[in-house]
Amino acid sequence: QKEVEQDPGPLSVPEGAIVSLNCTYSNSAFQYFMWYRQYSRKGPELLMYTYSSGNKEDGRFTAQVDKSSKYISLFIRDSQPSDSATYLCAMRQRNTGNQFYFGTGTSLTVIP
């Protein structure tokens, strides 16, 4: 079983829709959770990070962590064509030397 599971999609939504992206994980010791956005032919860029359980909001983006269910989500409100990218979740334990485990990524297309 992979440490981190992520539905690869592809996901296609109309502009203005609310998008929900999700990852599940198996290691209950994971404490730091991140979401990266990767445009075509580019490296991933950090979008959101959270520690332990709870929600974090940044503009149109909300990251949620439910440690009891080993489930994390990224919500995008009022989605825009510029949000079209692959979204990767990443997570790690505390004090493991910065080694993150990545999901395989979900490809999102927002149609104008």
Added chain:
Amino acid sequence: DADVTQTPRNRITKTGKRIMLECSQTKGHDRMYWYRQDPGLGLRLIYYSFDVKDINKGEISDGYSVSRQAQAKFSLSLESAIPNQTALYFCATSDSQGDRGLGGYTFGSGTRLTVV
């Protein structure tokens, strides 16, 4: 200029050849990483280095070697390239704030390597 620069951007090489991918950064970060990205498998860690004298194997280090020439430079070598090393390779950096879960990686734009 990009914070993390990878060269070359694209490379086609033949089976059995030695090839080096280079990475340099202007972030001033002490930690550097090499990942490969494959469809359906995501990003997998090859090697990482926390400072110039520190080199560590990652999840998939077989067939690869690295050199940390300076704080800002970290190169990845394929000693004898094989076709299943065809992938997108990323260099990344971070600083010690990562230990507290703050911040994350800064990635380069990647090197697309094809081994024929």
